[in-house]
Amino acid sequence: MNIKPALAVALLAAASSAWAFHCPADMKKIDxxxxxxxxxxxxQMTQVKTWRAEGETxxxxGKHQESVDTLAKAMKALGM
Structure with a gap:
């Protein structure tokens, strides 16, 4: 039995789950x-609010990496 593919899938699932919880924390910081x-x-305010809304959407x-990336733009604009 080859365990490497199963391990890779498990790691990807865990990483995806971690990003899912990262988004709400970033949204709270922005708010x-x-x-x-x-x-x-x-x-600038309009752009930050747009990125914040896009990040939540x-x-x-379920597009957590894209959400984190978009929220990061808002945070950078806010000097965070």
Whole structure:
């Protein structure tokens, strides 16, 4: 019995699960930063809110890596 393919599948499943829990934490951090009225231009604020919403949509669709990447853009714009 070759255990390597089974191990690879198990590791991928665990990694996917970890990303799934990462998204809500990032969304919470973004929401907290936005509640403090950061010094952003109107255009920057719109972009951050758009990335935040897109990140949540991607998370709900099960696209966790894309969600984390999108939320990271919002966090970077907020100086996090």
């Amino acid at each position: 907290e930063a936005l509640s403090k009225n950061p010094q952003l231009t109107a255009e 991607l998370h709900k669709a």
